[in-house]
Amino acid sequence: MAWPEDGDGQRGVVVMNAAGSARLRPGEPDEVLAGRNPVADQDPMAFLPYGSEVADPSPPNERNAYPYAAERLLSVFADPARSPDLVVVHTPRHYFPELGGHRGEHGSLDVIQSRAPLLLSGPGVRVDGMVADHARLRDIGPTLAWLAGVDPSPSHGRLSDAHGEPLDGVVLDRLVGRGARWVVGILWDGAHCGDLLDQAAAGRLPNVARLLSRGGALTGGAVAEFPSLTLANHTSILTGAAVGRHGVLGNLFLDRTTGRRIDANDSTTWHRWPEWARRDVPTVFEQVAAVRPDALTACVNEPADRGAGYSTMQLIRQSGTGDGSVALAHLMPDAAASPYLGNRAHLADDYYTWATRADDVGLQQVLGLWESAAAAPALMWWASAVTDAGHHAGGPRSAIARDSLADSDRRLGAFLDRLDALGVADDVVVLLTADHGFEAADPGRTGGWDQPLRAAGLEFDDIGPGFIYLGAMGGGNT
Ligand SMILES: [Zn+2]
Numbered sequence: 001m002a003w004p005e006d007g008d009g010q011r012g013v014v015v016m017n018a019a020g021s022a023r024l025r026p027g028e029p030d031e032v033l034a035g036r037n038p039v040a041d042q043d044p045m046a047f048l049p050y051g052s053e054v055a056d057p058s059p060p061n062e063r064n065a066y067p068y069a070a071e072r073l074l075s076v077f078a079d080p081a082r083s084p085d086l087v088v089v090h091t092p093r094h095y096f097p098e099l100g101g102h103r104g105e106h107g108s109l110d111v112i113q114s115r116a117p118l119l120l121s122g123p124g125v126r127v128d129g130m131v132a133d134h135a136r137l138r139d140i141g142p143t144l145a146w147l148a149g150v151d152p153s154p155s156h157g158r159l160s161d162a163h164g165e166p167l168d169g170v171v172l173d174r175l176v177g178r179g180a181r182w183v184v185g186i187l188w189d190g191a192h193c194g195d196l197l198d199q200a201a202a203g204r205l206p207n208v209a210r211l212l213s214r215g216g217a218l219t220g221g222a223v224a225e226f227p228s229l230t231l232a233n234h235t236s237i238l239t240g241a242a243v244g245r246h247g248v249l250g251n252l253f254l255d256r257t258t259g260r261r262i263d264a265n266d267s268t269t270w271h272r273w274p275e276w277a278r279r280d281v282p283t284v285f286e287q288v289a290a291v292r293p294d295a296l297t298a299c300v301n302e303p304a305d306r307g308a309g310y311s312t313m314q315l316i317r318q319s320g321t322g323d324g325s326v327a328l329a330h331l332m333p334d335a336a337a338s339p340y341l342g343n344r345a346h347l348a349d350d351y352y353t354w355a356t357r358a359d360d361v362g363l364q365q366v367l368g369l370w371e372s373a374a375a376a377p378a379l380m381w382w383a384s385a386v387t388d389a390g391h392h393a394g395g396p397r398s399a400i401a402r403d404s405l406a407d408s409d410r411r412l413g414a415f416l417d418r419l420d421a422l423g424v425a426d427d428v429v430v431l432l433t434a435d436h437g438f439e440a441a442d443p444g445r446t447g448g449w450d451q452p453l454r455a456a457g458l459e460f461d462d463i464g465p466g467f468i469y470l471g472a473m474g475g476g477n478t
Pocket of ligand 1: 189190231435436
């Protein structure tokens with residue numbers, strides 16, 4: 001459990017579990033209040049090399065690590081209208097199907113659920129092969145914007161928000177230099193960092209290997225913001241801002257100013273992201289448009305699209321239907337006919353089927369945008385979903401998770417073939433990442449906190465799950 005605490009003129013956060021508690025403040029040593037510090041190990045490179053993660057999957061709290069714990073937790077409590085009073089996260093082994101949990105899950109503060117891959121490929125890349133290092137997901141957007149021509153502020157050295165204040169993410173100029181004519185960011189939702197690199201090394205992801213042959217990857221990947229959930233991190237990636245600043249605190253959260261709960265991560269509502277993200281935090285597309293108004297930017301199958309010249313979600317909004325899944329349905333090809341689907345048996349999983357169709361539409365858009373070099377976007381962001389479906393269904397290293405990586409690899413191959421056919425592969429810099437990691441649950445490890453808390457007489461809303469808002473709440477969904 002974690003909650004904010006003000007004291008000595010500085011905001012901190014208290015973390016507690018059955019074994020002890022501690023007070024955390026960014027930049028200061030943790031202060032143990034009782035027992036042992038539940039987040040004593042904060043090493044972002046924990047469980048590396050990958051064999052150590054495989055040998056101790058979904059570890060209990062006392063063997064786990066929680067990178068940037070103070071900073072990441074504090075940000076969740078930074079939004080006066082939307083922050084919960086308390087957050088509760090389970091160990092990675094916890095299984096909660098009654099609240100929507102799957103065999104594979106993410107959302108926690110711990111290092112593996114927070115570790116997304118980060119591959120860099122193409123001209124200017126300074127990473128050669130596998131490098132024992134890590135970055136943050138919030139660094140990706142500022143890096144893409146900088147590669148596409150946006151300069152950091154000379155006064156504070158970072159990209160700026162609408163008030164001129166520095167964004168949280170930094171430009172990763174230690175990993176890549178400018179010079180590419182085209183900039184491409186690719187997100188494979190929930191793709192597992194260690195297994196992605198392992199499968200590529202084993203020859204099972206030939207197109208990831210093509211990317212790696214022109215650059216490399218960080219074995220520690222990029223650390224997600226907390227919670228390690230989809231929409232919170234898509235927004236941090238594409239704005240460079242921490243969650244308490246961009247306002248998309250999770251997939252589900254409450255807005256106290258309206259009393260409504262916001263369900264941001266759903267195929268029926270994903271196009272409504274601009275209603276929820278704070279306007280004073282610009283997207284990479286707005287950053288690039290401000291300095292290169294004539295440059296085309298493109299945002300494929302991604303909710304965090306404000307300011308993009310081409311955007312899938314904008315097409316959905318313009319279609320006039322309020323339901324994003326209906327608006328896209330007529331465009332979506334039959335999943336069983338997908339040339340990128342490796343194993344038709346996975347179509348027994350509804351999410352895998354939907355993601356296959358959405359990702360095929362995504363690739364169609366990408367190939368349409370890259371019909372010719374003359375018309376290609378200066379900056380393109382391309383999000384894919386089937387990797388999230390595969391990892392939820394079976395957990396990392398399962399057959400279905402690995403097949404979802406292979407399906408995405410085939411779509412990546414179609415794009416790389418197009419770059420080769422246009423003769424521009426040496427002029428395109430590509431960053432490939434994800435929005436969070438994954439760990440496998442233990443179906444025997446069940447239970448929750450709701451019933452004991454209600455039995456103790458507390459009135460609260462548990463949203464997410466794990467975002468707890470004290471007091472009775474009115475309103476409905478929005
Ligand atoms: Zn995700």
